[in-house]
Amino acid sequence: MKKVCVALGGLALLGLAAQVAVAAPVASAEAMVVYVDCAAAGASGAAEAAGDGSVRAPLRSLEALNQLVLKAGTQVRFKRGSVCQGTFRPAAGSGGTAAAPVVVASYGARGLPRPHIAAGCVPAVVARKDAPVAPLISRPEPSAALPYAPLCQREEGPVRRAAVHLYNTQFWEIRDLELSNDGLSEAGRVGLLVQLENFGTGQYYRLSNLYVHHVRGYLQDEPGRALAYKSTGGILFEVTRDSETPEQPGQPTRFADVRVENSEVYQVDGIGISNRSAWMCRSGGAPCGDFAPYKGRPELLKARAAQIQQEYTPSTGLVIRNNRVHNVGGDGIIVRTASAPLVEANLVHDIWLRAPGNSAGVWAINTDDALFRYNEVYGVRLPQGEKLFDGMAFDADMGTRNTRIVANFSHDNGGGLVLFCACGQDGLGRQATASGVVVENNLSLNDRRRAILLAGLDDALVSNNLVIGAAGATLLEVHDYPTPDRLTLRSNRFIARGTAQAALYHPISASGAGSAFVWQGNRFSGYGGEVQGLRETLTQAEIDQLVLRWMRSSGFRQHAYRALAR
Numbered sequence: 001m002k003k004v005c006v007a008l009g010g011l012a013l014l015g016l017a018a019q020v021a022v023a024a025p026v027a028s029a030e031a032m033v034v035y036v037d038c039a040a041a042g043a044s045g046a047a048e049a050a051g052d053g054s055v056r057a058p059l060r061s062l063e064a065l066n067q068l069v070l071k072a073g074t075q076v077r078f079k080r081g082s083v084c085q086g087t088f089r090p091a092a093g094s095g096g097t098a099a100a101p102v103v104v105a106s107y108g109a110r111g112l113p114r115p116h117i118a119a120g121c122v123p124a125v126v127a128r129k130d131a132p133v134a135p136l137i138s139r140p141e142p143s144a145a146l147p148y149a150p151l152c153q154r155e156e157g158p159v160r161r162a163a164v165h166l167y168n169t170q171f172w173e174i175r176d177l178e179l180s181n182d183g184l185s186e187a188g189r190v191g192l193l194v195q196l197e198n199f200g201t202g203q204y205y206r207l208s209n210l211y212v213h214h215v216r217g218y219l220q221d222e223p224g225r226a227l228a229y230k231s232t233g234g235i236l237f238e239v240t241r242d243s244e245t246p247e248q249p250g251q252p253t254r255f256a257d258v259r260v261e262n263s264e265v266y267q268v269d270g271i272g273i274s275n276r277s278a279w280m281c282r283s284g285g286a287p288c289g290d291f292a293p294y295k296g297r298p299e300l301l302k303a304r305a306a307q308i309q310q311e312y313t314p315s316t317g318l319v320i321r322n323n324r325v326h327n328v329g330g331d332g333i334i335v336r337t338a339s340a341p342l343v344e345a346n347l348v349h350d351i352w353l354r355a356p357g358n359s360a361g362v363w364a365i366n367t368d369d370a371l372f373r374y375n376e377v378y379g380v381r382l383p384q385g386e387k388l389f390d391g392m393a394f395d396a397d398m399g400t401r402n403t404r405i406v407a408n409f410s411h412d413n414g415g416g417l418v419l420f421c422a423c424g425q426d427g428l429g430r431q432a433t434a435s436g437v438v439v440e441n442n443l444s445l446n447d448r449r450r451a452i453l454l455a456g457l458d459d460a461l462v463s464n465n466l467v468i469g470a471a472g473a474t475l476l477e478v479h480d481y482p483t484p485d486r487l488t489l490r491s492n493r494f495i496a497r498g499t500a501q502a503a504l505y506h507p508i509s510a511s512g513a514g515s516a517f518v519w520q521g522n523r524f525s526g527y528g529g530e531v532q533g534l535r536e537t538l539t540q541a542e543i544d545q546l547v548l549r550w551m552r553s554s555g556f557r558q559h560a561y562r563a564l565a566r
Contacts, residue, residue, distance in 0.1 A: 033075045035107065036065055036115075038084035055107070062086040062117070069093045073100035078115030078177065080108035085118050085156070089165040096171030101204060104164075106176040113178065114211060119163040120182040120189065121152030145381060146327060146353045148269060151214050152182050159183065162193035163212075168202075175208040183216040188227040190236050191215045191268065197240045198250040205258045207235065215268040219329050219355045226292070229355070230330065231276060234265035237315070239277035239337075244293045246300055252279050255315040262322050269329030270355055272348070273320055277337035279313035281427065285399035286336070286366040288427030305428060314339040314368065321345055322561055329354035332377070333362045340369040347561035349379040352391060356383075360419060361410075363395030364403050370396075373406045374559040382414025382449060388479075388508070389423075389455060391415020393447070394439075396460070398424050398432035405439045407554045410447055417444040417467065422456030422483045431482055433458050439465065443550045446470045449477070450506050451494075454513075456481035463490040466550050468543060471498035475527070477506035478513035488518040495543060496526030504530050 035058035040051070050064065051057045059065050062084050069091045070076065078084065088104075096102040106115050163179040166172060174192070181189040191212035196202045217232025218225075231238060237255055244250045255275065265272045278291035288294050288308060294301045301308070318341040325332045325348045332348040335341040343362060352359035361377035364370040372394060382391030393410035396403040398421060410417045422434040435458035444451055444467040451467045452475065469475070475494055478485070496502030504527060505513060522533035538546075551557050 032071075033077060034059065034065065034068065034070075035077050035079070036062075036084065037079035037082050038062070039079065039082035062088050066091060070095070070102050072097040072102070072171070074102050076102070076104045077107040078104075078117075080106050080110075080115055081112035083116045083118055083122060085122050087119050087160045087162060087165055088117055089167065090169060092168075095169040096204075098171060098204065101171040101173050101206075104172070104174040104177070114176055116178040116180065117163040118180045118182070119160040120180065120214075120216065121150075121154065121156040121184075145383065146350065148216060148267065148329065148354060150182055150184055150216065151180075152184060155184055159187040159189065161188060162190040164192045166194045168196055168199050170202040171204045173206040173208075175206070175210065178211045178213075180212070180214045181216070182214040186216060186218050186269070188232055189215050189217045190232055191234045191265070192236070194237045194255075195240060196238075196253045196255065197243060199253045200251055201254055201256050203256045205237070205255070207260045208262050210235070210263040211266070212263065212268065213266040217269040217329070219269050220357055228290070229270040230274065230334070232269065233271035233274065233328070233330070234268040234325070235260055235263070235273045236271070237275040239279055239315070241278040241292050246293070246303075252311065252313040253277075254279065254313045255318065257317040258315070259319045259321070260323060261319070264324045265326075265328070266324075267327040271330050271334060272325035272328045272332045272351075273323065274331070274334040275315060275318060275336060275338060277313065277315065279311055280337040280366050281308045282312035282366075282399070283309050283426060283428060284430055284433040285312065285426045286432060287398070287424055294427070301427060309428065312337070316340065318342070323347075324561065326350045327353060330357070330359040331363070332360070332380075334365065335363075335367055335370055336365045338364075338367045338370070340371070341367060343370070343372045343375065345374045345559055345561050346376075348375060348377045351377075351380040352383070353381060358390035360390045360395045360415070361393045361413065363397055363419075364400050365397040366399035367403070368401045370400065370403045371406065372404065372408060374408065374556055376409045376560055378410070378412045380413040380415060389415075389453070390419060391449070392419050392453065393417055393444075395419040395421060396434050396437040397421045398434065399426065400434050400437070402436035403438070405437075406441055407556055407559075408442045409445070409556055409560070410442060411445040413447045414449065416447045416450045416453060416473070417442065418451070419453045419455065420457040420460055422458060423479075423481060432456070434483075435459055437461070439463070441465065441554055443547065443554070443556070444468065445547065448473050450474045452476050454478045454485055454487065456483040457485050457487060458483060459486040461488045461490065462492060463488075465492045466495075466546055467492060468495045468547070469497060469502065472502070474502060474506040475504045476509065476514070478509040480510035484516060486516045488520065489522055490520040492522045493546065494522060494524050494527065495538060498526070501528040502526055503528055
């Protein structure tokens, strides 16, 4: 690749000083390498202060970088050890191609910290990771919450939407950066946001080795606020329809080929990693009124009811792999309005620490054929201990079809292993669905309240799982929704611990709960007289051996999260 000093003459020839804004983006005729070192700001001389984007005279600010149209094959290199305050939002027209994506990475001495883009206030000392990788088994307090602890002493500048914000662009690789968006109060903040609107299909996004931390987003929705709290947090891929009018519908839009890998998301509100889409309406799906242009406009939803059922435009090729997500106000990882997403080998812990609404560790909503495998999820809180819903490791939620939850390790979660939740309506007059769910070959160890929660279900298979509950935990909790609740429990080993025999059902379960359940070949230890299957009595040593056997045979140890060398 040819290295140039910002094609078409360079910024220095335009007389751009570090403190002077450019009126319009500078066009680029060819691919280039652009170097950015915000720590070099304040050098003597106007031209020198501006920099020309070369390695000897790097750009000194995000404002200067944002003026460039980054063409296919361009590399943007941020200097290690430097901190840039503001937002990296590439100029309109920036983007790569399948053969030549735009690459954003780092340069400089390997021993220095990753380049840091701070959209919010900048701490006096740049935050570093403060906790080692968690062990496979720990015992966090189930109801203990952690407050959001800002790094900053005062607000600095305006609230910015994101530290990195890609808008209506495609073919990007972003790696080796540190991102934050801190503040002293809640606001509509994200660490890294990729947004499409009226775009069609946005292709090829690769995020790797990112450290996203201290993002002070929202914790709940409020009337009149356009931005949902689940549009704030760590890393978000979002399809919006904010500019659409009733007279002029937009173009159906989606993501294709997205990978978020080998990264860490720490202390963010409200979510860790997620995708969202306003092109999400379908019969039996999640509520259509949750997104613009229908949010708060029931008359438009009613007028378009027939055509809305054809709007569903799921993203494809979504992979979330080998990330550590922890200290999150709300949910850990969510996939929504997607087809066949893969969420594997993530370490997700200390979740639902601050949000008043329901949250879970890793889950799907309005999505088909999701696969969750080899994830470790622990320390999902259940506030007040007796809150009815959520607080579990996994969830097949409204509008999901054929979700598979396979060979995961769930432990020490306040709400249990898994939730089935066809627990609302689609906004078009039909009950939401949760059908074809498979929960297979997972280990649930010391999960509390219950192992399985039904809050509306079409049909699911729970098979070959090893469930070792905490003392006092029940196996099932069933709520009364107008759904078939067809659940088959096959070849599982259910083990209750405690001095008294455990109950199969939590007392809140609806009258007649389990009438459509099918029990086949299960083994029970420590449960009372209502079990349907083989009874056995196991010692603690035998239980420990079952855990070790599962670790070896499930493939979890070979495929689970691996800490990255920082």
